[in-house]
Amino acid sequence: MSSCLSGGTGRAYRLDLEIIKSPSNSWISNSSSPSSTLSESSNSPLTISTRKPRTPRKRPNQTYNEAAAILSTAHPKIFPCNKSTKSYDSCDKNPIFSEPTSDLLMPFQELDTSGFLLHPPIVHGSNPKGSNLMNLLEKPCLSPGEITSYGNFSEVCDDFQEDFDAESILDEEIEEGIDSILGNFKIENESKDDFLSNNMSNSMEMSNFCYGYPVGFEGFDSGNGMRKELRGIRNVDEGDWWRFPCVNMIDINPKIDVKKKKKKKKVEIKNLKENSISINRDMKKNLDSKSSGDQECIPKVNAGLLLKLNYDDVLNAWSDKDSPFSGDAPAAEVAGNDVQEISILLLETTDQDLGRLAQIDLFSENGVREASVLRYKEKRRTRLFSKKIRYQVRKVNADRRPRMKGRFVRTPNSPDIDEERS
DNA sequence: CGATAGTGTGTGATGACAAAATGTG
């Protein structure tokens, strides 16, 4: 308290003086203001600051209490204005929030750490449909961190189960220390796992939470990436994260458009699934045919593995060379396994991989996998990140098309406009 | 014939990072 009156106000007053001396709009500073990074290192009396003057930093809990005041004003039922006896911002000079601010913390039970998740959190405020929170707590879903403790993810969250086989890709990246999807999540959540395993004795109650968030309503995600219920904290792994109340996002903003979907991503996922299913089906067929000794069943390389043979490049590469089939054996006599191996060898591979691929037994289970891994490596190495124009005419049309702030707008002589005018 | 992918660009969202402000022992 005393620090607020003495040191705190003193600092604030000094800041105000600096602001007066160097207006926020000014780009030129002729003083060695501590807020100017350039002027410190320069001996020149006239230095140009490229940085915007720093706004005064708010005191601890000031932002928090401001948010509490706003929320309690906008939604007094959800955020009752609870006069706190230990207000942190008694020295807050902002006239808007000069009066003792409300405490965002609702009258929560101070739960024992050992059983904090054994009881559903108390939700205050009106809830028109009854306790949505409680209804949805029935849906079991575990967080990634919890999954490692409680087994298979697919057993728990069927809704999020991916039915395409990305195993080879993931394994390949993991081998190289890359985990683009999960990250080092097991390590990152190790402390959480320990905490949960130490403190959780009832898996049923624990399954009511998804990654620390209570599962709500009919879907965990509202459709636009925003969870319907959020806790107002940033780091869920902090010690007291569970003490914070749950805020029903629907109550806060009932006008959220939950139906807006990202169409493009949907299509991409769909295509990925279809391709993966096709790959799995043909690989299985390939292995089955080999195990049954059916040598006539040659898998279709292009259709099954979705490999595209660049015929032009192959023909060009072999135009000045002899027949690839050595010895006296005519090409017509090469059949079955040889044809398949040669076809795969001629795919988009590097010279190194070509040599290695030649030694792979493609009909062994490891061989198929190794070949696909090599292809994946090569594809990743040679993929183009620059945009490639597939249809030049579309580009020309797009260039001609009138735009407003980067967006396409209707052409002046558009038929729709003509119809509206008529 | 209907559905859809594709085209360019401005804008907002987001994360990373550095620096400053503040807290704490």
Add this chain to the structure above:
DNA sequence: CCACATTTTGTCATCACACACTATC
């Protein structure tokens, strides 16, 4: 008062998206 840790803020880079129209499937 000092050193270090933590928090806050500003800046920059990157990315997704919206838009109208039309070639392509």
